Amino acid sequence: MVYPNKGNNILELFFNEPTKHWHFKEIVKKAKISEERANHWLKKFIKERIVKHIKPNGKMPYFISLYNHPNYRNKKKLYALNQMYETGLLNKLQSLKNAKAVVLFGSFARSDWNTKSDVDVFIYGDPEDLRFGTIWLGRELQVHTFKTKKEIKNVRSGLINNVVKGYFVKGNIHDLVEVST
Incomplete structure (x- = not known):
């Protein structure tokens, strides 16, 4: 710490x-x-x-x-990540065997969370026992799960934009979308 x-x-x-x-x-x-x-x-x-x-x-x-x-903002982001590490949430997310990508996005990724904020998690693959509504340190995990790229393509662009700006716990942007150079 x-x-x-x-x-x-x-x-x-x-x-x-x-x-x-x-x-x-x-x-x-x-x-x-x-x-x-x-x-x-x-x-x-x-x-x-x-x-x-x-x-x-x-x-x-x-x-x-x-x-x-x-x-x-940097201190707040590091603090949140450290809390997630210390409580085992980061390790839990990284250990999801059948998840190709796991991304923390929303207020925790932007460092503008507050007391009432939930934690947004995007999972491409199998979330195993991690479910929507799971509680972490008194905060609700909003788990958005997509099992195929086809499902991801049907997601509204606003959500995908927030996800790609998030913190990739596992995988990278190339696992989610086609990136043109």
Whole structure:
């Protein structure tokens, strides 16, 4: 992991609710961390351009994620992939024997997921016991399964565009579509 657990506790708050105005005391309480450690991590995340400290006139200061900044988006993507690795989801997806391609797409691939986001998984082949509605860390897996290239060709282009922009856990784009050069 990039950060020890307590830093991850703070990051998770900003990743799950990127537009929320977080007050210091609320961060301390939700992250279950001392004020001193929270201050340390927040300074570090401000320096890394992941979080911003805002002090409005006459109002309580707050922290908010810099959700449009590349540092934030990259850190969030790595955090999600690490969570998937640590919980065994990535290994499970890679070990699907009769799946030619497995792709994470949607909000997790774009790094714009939040508390209510599901996890979109595209499988070309046999998903085995992985099914639509499976729960991973409190999030629903939306499993889109296609057994043949003919089925993939009949999928609406918007879905395929999202899939090819996703993270290929197994296989590559050539397994899904014809790529002209």
